[in-house]
Amino acid sequence: MWDELGFRDNPYSPKPIHANEEGSELLVGRDSELRKxxxxxxxxxxxxxxxxxxxVGKTSLVSxxxxxxxxxxxxxxxxxxIPLSAPFQLTSEDTLQSFKQRVLYAVAQQFISRSSLLKEKGYSVPNDDEIDQWLNSPLFHLTGGGGSLAGFGGNATRSTAPNSSSGFSESGFVSTVKRWLDExxxxxxxGGFICVIDNLELLETSRxxxxxxxxxxxxxxxxxxxRWILCGARGIVRSSxxxxxxQGVLAEPIEMKPIDDASAEQALLKRIEVYSIGNSNPPVEAEGFAHVYRIGNRNLRxxxxxxxxxxxxxxxxGGLTENSQDKLKLIEAWMAETADKYERDTSGVGNRAWRVFDDLVAQGGAAxxxxxxxxxxxxxxAxxxxxxxxxxxxxxESAVDESDKRRRTIVVTSRGWIxxxxxxxFEIS
Structure with missing residues (x-):
């Protein structure tokens, strides 16, 4: 489909942009936050x-x-x-031990991936061949009664045993990775490895x-x-x-607000430019995108x-056209029809609930x-x-946080804004 429209990929993908040259080019309207x-x-x-x-684009900014x-x-x-390959997410099922293991395993893997670069720049790095063999083999080597990893521990007697827990069966693993980092x-x-905890609100409460x-x-x-970066919504980062x-460990949050309408249009134009492979025919152009952006309370994703x-x-x-005004009218009509369909699905909502909804919208969509x-x-x-x-x-969407009643945990959803x-x-504020 996108090839037929003159694109090498989907210019409207709602996924976070990638940590590469293309992603860097696609990040629009975030110069201040990026510098901070x-x-x-x-x-x-x-x-x-x-x-x-x-x-709002937190994950893209971090990438x-x-x-x-x-x-x-x-x-x-x-x-x-050096960023790790993927962000971490904390859930209520996580324990200190399980999370620490995930983090240090990812750090060890990144030592392997970036070993040549670090050596080239004069950094002291562990033997990446031994790390790779130990972490990614179904067997790990036992030297006497203790494991041997990149020169850590052991004596002259060698044997093998199943590597049953992805590199964490050795009690010395944590101290070994810490030593690598220190050196x-x-x-x-x-410098250091950049570790990201994303979607901190998944823990449900600030407590x-x-x-x-x-x-x-x-x-x-x-x-x-x-070096850690913590990301979250609904006030959970500030509360935490x-x-x-x-205090003294985590900095005050960098506030991520929606980009303005002009920047949103530029973000869309940049995507069309980057993904175009010729005479492209984007179904939604800048003016139509700005219309959708405003309807949804300026949520880029x-x-x-x-x-x-x-x-x-x-x-x-088969409704695509190349005329810009016709495209705008078509997306306006489609959004109106979508909004009408969504409202028909709310038959169980009574007048008192609608008053709460309207009041919530009037104060910005969060309370x-x-x-x-x-x-x-x-x-x-009541x-x-x-x-x-x-x-x-x-x-x-609503969540209860008994530990911090100031958190704005009642928010209008995407469907709610439509x-x-x-x-x-069909008026847009």
Whole structure:
């Protein structure tokens, strides 16, 4: 489909952009946040954090920051800041031990991947052949009664045994990786591996996030040679970072707000330019994208998702045209029809719930449960049935955080904003 339209790939993909030259080019409207993040990684003794709505572009920003720092190191700038291959996510099922194992395994793998680069730049690195053999073989070598890894431990007697836990069956593994990090990155200025914890809100409450982050503070956040970035939504990063045990460890969050309308149009134009392989015919052009972006309360990921859905529909229905005004009218009509269909699916929502919804939209689409009086209720419990109806209709998302009632954990969903477009008479604020 995209080839027929003159593209080598989907220009409306809602996935985070990649940590490469293309991703760096596609990041539009984030110069200030990117400069702040890269400066914190290089210069601060605290770990940077990002706070912003889901879909605002936090993961993309982190990817590009890591890519640019690595490229600068390759080009000769001091400081080896090397991102791990993928971000981590914490869930309520994670334990300190399981998370530490995942992190240090990824660090060991990255030592293998970047060994040549680090050696070329004069860094002290462990023997990557021994690391690779030990981590990625179904067997690990036992020397006497203890394992041998890159010269750590052991005596003259050798045997083999199943490597049953991906490199973590040896008690000395943690201390060995820490030693590698100490030797490779003897100071903060020397750099370190960039580790990302994404979607911190998956821990559901700021208490859960704080407890796990406090547990990993000394075990991981204070390890030499690891630079952490924490990302989250709904105020969970700010709440977690306010813990006395984490102050001085985590920096104040860099606030990620939606990019302005002009930058959103430029982001779309850049995607069309980068992915075009000739005389392309984009189903949604800049003006149509801005229309969708505003309807969805300026959520970049959701706007791209709806443009992708529209493109698939228009292609399959044979409704594509090359005239820009006709394209704009068609996407406007499709969005109106989508909004009408979504509203028809909300038959279970009564008038009292709609009043809560409209009030929530009027104050920007996010609120704390403790703000129940602003919605005309005497208690939080009294408002809860109306929130449940809105949740069941997928108009809002709601979470309870008993440890921090200030967190704005009631938010309008993507579908909710589309329904609001219909309820407002197809007007865009």
């Amino acid at each position: 993040l890269m400066t914190y990684i290089r210069a601060s003794d605290t770990h940077p954090t990002l706070e912003g709505p889901n879909g 590009v920051a890591g890519f640019r720092l690595l490229r600068e190191f390759e080009e000769g700038k001091p400081g080896a800041y 490779c990155f003897p100071s903060r200025a020397a 859960g996030a704080r407890e796990l982050l406090e547990a990993i503070r000394d075990e991981l956040l204070n390890i030499s040679g690891l 970072a306010s813990s006395p045990r984490l 959701n706007a791209l998702k709806y443009c992708e859905d529209f493109s698939m529909w228009a292609h399959l229905e 704390s449960p403790s703000e129940y009086e602003q919605f005309g209720y005497e208690t939080q419990q 408002m809860r049935p109306q929130l449940k109806l809105l949740e069941d209709a997928n108009l809002i 329904v609001n477009y219909k309820r407002s008479g």
